[in-house]
Amino acid sequence: MGQNVAVPFLLLIEDDDSIRTALELSLSRQGHKVATAATGEDGLKLLREQRPDLIVLDVMLPGIDGFEVCRRIRRTDQLPIILLTARSDDIDVVVGLESGADDYVVKPVQGRVLDARIRAVLRRGERESTDSATFGSLVIDRSAMTVTKNGEDLQLTPTELRLLLELSRRPGQALSRQQLLRLVWEHDYLGDSRLVDACVQRLRAKVEDVPSSPTLIRTVRGVGYRLDVPA
Amino acid sequence: MSGAARRAARAVPGAGPRWTSLRLRLVVVFALVALTAAVSASGIAYWLNREAVLTRTQDSALNDFRQEMQNRAAALPPRPTEEELRRTAEQMSSGGVGYGVVLLGERAKGKPIAGVSDPDRFTMDDVPQELRAAVNKRQEVTSNNAYPYHLFWQRTTRDGTPYLVGGTRIVGGGPTGYMFKSLEAERQDLNSLAWSLGIATALALIGSALLAQAAATTVLKPVHRLGEAARRLGEGELDTRLRVSGTDELAELSRTFNSAAESLQKKVADMSSREESSRRFVADMSHELRTPLTALTAVTEVLEEEEDSLDPMIAPAVKLVVSETRRLNTLVENLMEVTRFDAGTARLVLDDVDVADQVTACVDARAWLDAVELDAERGIMARLDPRRLDVILANLIGNALKHGGSPVRVSVRTADADLFIEVRDHGPGIPEDVLPHVFDRFYKASASRPRSEGSGLGLSIAMENALIHGGDITAANSPDGDGAVFVLRLPRDASRTADGRGEEREGDGDEGA
Numbered sequence: 001m002g003q004n005v006a007v008p009f010l011l012l013i014e015d016d017d018s019i020r021t022a023l024e025l026s027l028s029r030q031g032h033k034v035a036t037a038a039t040g041e042d043g044l045k046l047l048r049e050q051r052p053d054l055i056v057l058d059v060m061l062p063g064i065d066g067f068e069v070c071r072r073i074r075r076t077d078q079l080p081i082i083l084l085t086a087r088s089d090d091i092d093v094v095v096g097l098e099s100g101a102d103d104y105v106v107k108p109v110q111g112r113v114l115d116a117r118i119r120a121v122l123r124r125g126e127r128e129s130t131d132s133a134t135f136g137s138l139v140i141d142r143s144a145m146t147v148t149k150n151g152e153d154l155q156l157t158p159t160e161l162r163l164l165l166e167l168s169r170r171p172g173q174a175l176s177r178q179q180l181l182r183l184v185w186e187h188d189y190l191g192d193s194r195l196v197d198a199c200v201q202r203l204r205a206k207v208e209d210v211p212s213s214p215t216l217i218r219t220v221r222g223v224g225y226r227l228d229v230p231a
Numbered sequence: 232m233s234g235a236a237r238r239a240a241r242a243v244p245g246a247g248p249r250w251t252s253l254r255l256r257l258v259v260v261f262a263l264v265a266l267t268a269a270v271s272a273s274g275i276a277y278w279l280n281r282e283a284v285l286t287r288t289q290d291s292a293l294n295d296f297r298q299e300m301q302n303r304a305a306a307l308p309p310r311p312t313e314e315e316l317r318r319t320a321e322q323m324s325s326g327g328v329g330y331g332v333v334l335l336g337e338r339a340k341g342k343p344i345a346g347v348s349d350p351d352r353f354t355m356d357d358v359p360q361e362l363r364a365a366v367n368k369r370q371e372v373t374s375n376n377a378y379p380y381h382l383f384w385q386r387t388t389r390d391g392t393p394y395l396v397g398g399t400r401i402v403g404g405g406p407t408g409y410m411f412k413s414l415e416a417e418r419q420d421l422n423s424l425a426w427s428l429g430i431a432t433a434l435a436l437i438g439s440a441l442l443a444q445a446a447a448t449t450v451l452k453p454v455h456r457l458g459e460a461a462r463r464l465g466e467g468e469l470d471t472r473l474r475v476s477g478t479d480e481l482a483e484l485s486r487t488f489n490s491a492a493e494s495l496q497k498k499v500a501d502m503s504s505r506e507e508s509s510r511r512f513v514a515d516m517s518h519e520l521r522t523p524l525t526a527l528t529a530v531t532e533v534l535e536e537e538e539d540s541l542d543p544m545i546a547p548a549v550k551l552v553v554s555e556t557r558r559l560n561t562l563v564e565n566l567m568e569v570t571r572f573d574a575g576t577a578r579l580v581l582d583d584v585d586v587a588d589q590v591t592a593c594v595d596a597r598a599w600l601d602a603v604e605l606d607a608e609r610g611i612m613a614r615l616d617p618r619r620l621d622v623i624l625a626n627l628i629g630n631a632l633k634h635g636g637s638p639v640r641v642s643v644r645t646a647d648a649d650l651f652i653e654v655r656d657h658g659p660g661i662p663e664d665v666l667p668h669v670f671d672r673f674y675k676a677s678a679s680r681p682r683s684e685g686s687g688l689g690l691s692i693a694m695e696n697a698l699i700h701g702g703d704i705t706a707a708n709s710p711d712g713d714g715a716v717f718v719l720r721l722p723r724d725a726s727r728t729a730d731g732r733g734e735e736r737e738g739d740g741d742e743g744a
Contacts, residue, residue: 022529025530025533108525108527108529110529110532188592188596190618193581222614224583
């Protein structure tokens with residue numbers, strides 16, 4: 001990623017004119033550069049043309065919906081996506097997280113909260129240290145912010161990368177979902193633990209040899225997750 | 232049918248007494264009827280038979296005796312010897328009928344002699360005094376009574392064996408004769424008859440009991456089915472119907488049950504569809520409200536930030552718009568929460584949390600730390616939905632602060648598999664008539680009370696959130712009269728009690744080996 005410019009460039013995809021206008025106004029005032037699109041198709045086109053740092057994506061869209069937009073972006077791109085959902089209905093959240101979103105906010109959302117989430121997501125791409133670590137065939141280069149498996153570069157979203165970094169910083173030690181929500185998502189004590197579960201699933205799909213029987217990122221029942229050093 | 236069997240097994244405590252009453256009553260009534268009929272029939276039959284048998288035996292014996300008396304005893308000389316008497320008695324008794332004979336005569340005036348056919352079996356001592364008296368009594372000879380002496384008889388028993396004793400005098404002088412006939416054979420016949428009749432009665436009794444069982448079964452089976460169906464209907468299985476066969480009263484009852492169930496089902500369906508549509512309306516409405524609210528919320532912040540630079544005449548208006556937008560937000564949020572509970576779409580997102588941390592964070596996040604005393608040890612872990620716990624706590628503590636005043640005391644303790652969080656205030660408490668309604672939606676303690684700042688849904692949402700965990704909340708007044716006490720009970724592992732309502736997401740299976 002590494003595109004941590006001073007003014008984050010966001011793409012807002014939202015079909016309702018009032019909400020789009022209001023959020024654009026609010027986010028601009030928070031110091032973001034905002035491009036907007038009213039449909040998923042327009043949004044995907046804008047994404048290719050303008051290369052934003054992050055996408056704020058409404059779920060309920062005419063034409064292809066937010067989940068589908070999310071899935072299409074993930075096929076080629078690992079940039080952060082925050083879902084804007086009108087419903088906190090659980091099925092929506094689960095589907096959204098499975099389609100590859102990094103975080104979600106529920107409407108009506110306060111501009112400040114959305115801004116905080118955006119900044120937290122963007123911070124995940126920032127490098128912190130300059131060392132590297134090896135876990136079996138997996139090599140995490142913290143200075144280049146890259147992960148390779150068997151010498152091949154893995155395409156990780158900033159959230160997945162940050163989750164892997166946090167786990168790799170404490171190898172063999174179990175981290176609870178709430179801890180991970182604080183460390184990776186910078187959520188308060190009410191963070192949705194499904195964010196962690198969904199992200200772990202996606203990460204396993206990329207780093208594990210057999211994602212359904214993981215050897216690196218293990219579930220610790222009643223606690224959370226830990227990264228194991230393969231024997 | 233295994234389900235039905237299980238239900239039936241569960242209903243056993245109620246079925247026991249019911250089984251005895253009707254079935255037992257039927258059996259008893261049938262048995263009584265059968266017993267009465269059989270006993271009276273056999274009684275009459277026995278009695279008639281007994282009389283017929285005895286009379287026949289007796290008549291033949293007595294007739295034979297009379298004949299023998301006339302033929303043999305009357306032929307004796309007026310002063311017979313003892314030997315003659317004995318011989319005659321033996322001759323008389325050797326007839327086909329088989330009785331013993333005693334002949335009494337007089338050898339000389341005042342010198343009675345007796346001739347006994349079989350002294351081992353029968354002597355004069357066996358003849359009852361009354362019979363002797365009757366035989367020796369001279370009858371008045373009238374137009375109705377041609378003879379001074381008659382043949383008398385009596386039934387007696389000796390050593391448990393029944394005997395017929397008869398006696399007479401020869402008219403116009405001659406010996407007095409007594410005959411002694413054993414009725415043992417007749418008694419045996421009658422006894423075996425009585426036995427047969429007794430067995431027949433017993434058989435009738437058993438048969439009637441079996442019949443009663445069968446009758447009870449044919450009646451009780453439909454009754455049982457009806458009861459079972461009524462119970463299922465009561466449990467909410469409104470599509471329960473009975474199979475109607477036949478045209479008897481029970482079939483009619485089944486038909487009535489079916490039509491009642493049908494109309495009930497229709498009514499319930501009508502009601503629930505009406506309720507469903509009104510619920511949908513509320514759900515849709517709150518969804519629709521969200522779109523303008525989202526836009527409003529986003530811009531109110533912009534307005535808020537500009538408040539200081541606004542015209543002092545405009546600033547209060549802006550402030551009002553901002554605060555009312557927030558309130559509208561809360562209201563819609565609560566409305567949505569309630570519709571989710573009503574529609575049954577609310578789900579638990581479970582996580583393992585330290586309860587003390589959650590309580591502290593909840594209080595801290597709302598800047599209540601100064602007004603709340605916490606009595607919670609760290610390290611109490613529970614598996615629950617942290618967001619829902621926060622909603623419950625925020626509502627309970629917020630309510631206590633609003634109505635009870637600070638300090639509010641929150642204490643956490645555990646007992647067995649349950650977690651108890653007590654929220655106690657020091658306010659005036661809750662009036663007794665309000666207490667049962669505190670968890671009702673939009674319940675206002677009195678119409679005159681000012682509109683509360685809350686949505687009127689807070690405690691009801693708290694209760695719903697506790698229920699979905701498999702827990703509950705109880706409201707009471709402190710026994711010492713100092714404020715109200717709300718106790719939240721939650722299972723420490725909601726994934727077990729919430730019975731599949733919670734999302735199970737430990738299914739990664741990587742720890743399976």
